[in-house]
Amino acid sequence: MVTSNCILDSAFDRRTLLRLAAVAGVVPFTGSLLTRDAAAQGDPIRVGAIIPFTGIETHNGLSMQYGLEIGTDEINAAGGLAGRQVEVLMEDDGGDVGRGVRAAAKLVGQDKVDFINGTLTSSVRTAVFEELKKTQTLFLNPTYYEGLLCDPYYFSSGATPNQGIEPMSVFAVKNLGKSFYFVASDYIWGTGSVTAAKPAVEAAGGSVVGEEYVPFGTSDFTAVINRIKEAAPDVVFPFIAGQDGITFLKQLSDFGVRDTVEICADSIDELIVPALSEEVAAGIVNCSSYYMMLENEANQAFLETMRAKYGDDALIGSFGMNMYNNMKLVQVAAKGLDEWSKDAIAAGLREATFDGPSGPLTTDSTNQHMVQNAYIATIQPDKSFKLEETIENVAPQAGCTLS
């Protein structure tokens, strides 16, 4: 507003300085960040990965990168796919549907990737699935989910509800208690999971005493926990995405309810546990298609490679392992091919089998999901996972089939 001349003068200098600094900073900086160029012909095979490096699933993002890169390294060391080396391009979706779709469009439209490996959050996956159908791009999913996606060019190593939720429900009813309370994030994975879990629990002889849904970013579960307390279930079965899940468990313990219930889940694995205290974690039972503690040769070798490459603190869960599995499955499908062809790879994938750190995988051609093992483990007082039960070669029921 009203200013004296002195201030104007100094403002002028300051402004000019700021402006010069801004221009001097922005132009070269931005230029240096615009690094990627589109593919040219005769280049490496490009795999595009859509990974949540930011957002509530960040802890899984790195692990997915590990699996992806280790798989790629192995492929390249063995001569590549159809004689061509593989190049990895990663995009962050931040768990956001809009960004995920834009990432998919960019990877396909601009970077001309040959196939997509990735997506974690179910809402992102579904939107990306629709987007990739437009160009019929090969899409491999590493994340366990509610199923319901079938397409000739879509393959999933991610477990379907009957490969995780159902065995978990059966085990829980048998060993933990009869009455169940579900808390889920209010989106397709949460609601779809509860829809699958309820009949499984009831079929096993249990009963459902409560279910509720919370929006993303819920930071205060007081009301929910109060309701759980009043319902007094034997078992709490949460399907809360990412960090919200950790907050829930933390607060459940704060309110003293953790001591009065058992917890079973399909989302509390070795990546989540470091964030939990021993009191909270001990006794939780989880079903997953992979754990780092699995004792087989392939896993030992994998963990060695991972720790050598990324440090002793590196962690990997089922998402990351399935990124690796997806790459290996493509490698199997590409065997004997002289030339990369999407349809040849798809055909190869339909018959693919691979035996790796998470156990044997075989494609079920009716829905192009994988027949695989389910592992039920209990968290010990020292936060390690102890294998309780292995259910072998569960056939996937994706809720859809390929005609």
Place this chain on the structure above:
Amino acid sequence: MAATVLTQVINGLSIASILILIALGLAVIFGLLGVINLAHADLFMTGMYTVVLVQGRAGSFWLGVLAAPLVVGAIGFVVERGVVQWLRDRPLDTLLATLGVGIVLREGVKLLFGAGYRQVANPLPGNVAVGPVAYPIYRLLLIAIAVAILGALAGWLYRTAPGLRLRAMLQDRETAAAYGIDPDRASLFAFIVGAALAGLAGALMSPLVTVGPDVGIIYLARAFMVVVVGGVGSLLGLVGGGVIIGGGDTLAGYFLNPTIANAAVLMLAVIILRFRPGGLFR
């Protein structure tokens, strides 16, 4: 039945006290400068990360709580001197500039700490019996801390000379300036204190939730509501706003599903604002 009512009452108090703690810093800056500091949520978040850092290095939560207001207050100093002081009398521009500050803080934290989440260990885990109800000790402590801080603030505002000057400025900035109260220093003071309070609130909140770079955004709208619903310029207003929003949260949370409950409380705040733009307790 009595247990349920008691639980809900304590819940309401707990949530209200948390909201008041968070909104305090915002209220100070808004009251004195007429500006909503959009970086408030991120200053709050920085306070959380200070605790993460201190607890990680020195192993002490309370040391972190002590450090947070100092660290974030220092950031407030830098922001005021570097940005806000040049935008006096341009409230909308200040708003926009603080938006920029918030972005810088958030992305800066991501660069320093990574985008991943951290956990702060609860210094007082476990719960204690309040009549028929068992309630987490730490949450009860927060209620006590909120009351203590409010009491101290009230005492300072109403019993000391600088407090008197501050109240004068809150009531009428121009007249206060005419009486010799330096608006420039008052602005600096307000910002430092506001930032420090935001950092303190973040530090105190950190054991309850998961700490992440975007954690502030969730609290931003709530904090705004408390400040504007209660009315600016009086501690009573702040408390009133906290109780209304906190109480509303609890009631709605008890009867409705979480998503609708959230929307209902915001709706309530909007309606109040529409009929009493200056706040309820002005």
Place this chain on the structure above:
Amino acid sequence: MNSIDTPHDAPPRVTVTPRGTVERVWVVVPHVLVLAFLIAFPLLASDYQVGLMTQFLTFGLLAMSLDLLGDRAGLVSFGHGAWFGLGAYTLALTLEHLPGVGGTYLGFLLAALIGAASAALLGSQLFLGRQRVGGVYFGIITLAVAAILQLVVMGWSSFTGGSNGLYGFATPELAPELELSGTRTPYVLTATVCILIYYGLRWALGSALGLSLLAARQNPRRAEGVGIPLGRFQLIVFSIAGAIAGIAGALYVPAGFVSPDLFGLTFSTYVIVWMVLGGRGTLIGGFLGAIGLSELETALSGSFVTLWLLMVGILLIVVVLAWPRGAMGALAAVTRAVRS
């Protein structure tokens, strides 16, 4: 002190009236450049680029409407993305229940109407009556309204698809054989609408109503003294801005999906950033700002986004401090220097 009614803070515009032919050419040149760019782009760029640009054009339109709100009503909305979301969801939901040409036109019409009506409803509560709400309070209320709308959209999953968003609705059609699919057709439609609205606004703003709005924004008290009904004007501008935002949202729908993130604070914040960095008060500033910044952000390889956002935050501060007129202001200053 407690002024709840503050004008848009940008310093007054310096308009140089063109005299000779050479002067006039200078004024026309930027228009020609932008138009040429818009026309040439789909001819030169890849399908992917065109699809992306179409989305960014809708963002530009949204930024334009926010600029209108700021420049002529002195208001900054912190929830403007919500009006975009309303428009997008309106068209998507209409197509879901009423596919085909009829659904498309009805959807667009509804998008504009609902955008305007919701703004008018809110505005009638805020701007009319004895105690007008503006400035910072308006910002907070729009923030809250956007948050409420987001929660409603997320909670009403049976109707809106909830947190998953909406997709798989019928493709919009402009005529029995003219589908708004692929990339070229939506681009042409969106670009045309942007051009029409931009010039329409410029004409309207130069009119008597437009000028009184400007006067009212620059000095509300004096304007009121002269008899200009400030509240009603704010209501009108807000409604128009709402309608345009709704149309922009509807134009986004050919992208194939809509999600509640459109109602979020992040998106609304982006719109403000585009407007401020592009240049307030110029309409075109926000438009180009939206396109330019979105292009830059998308072009960055993923891991550099944090650095980029940090830069954007710094730029925002710098622009507010030193370049209140944003990029357009800088450009104008440069051209003025060149001309003299």
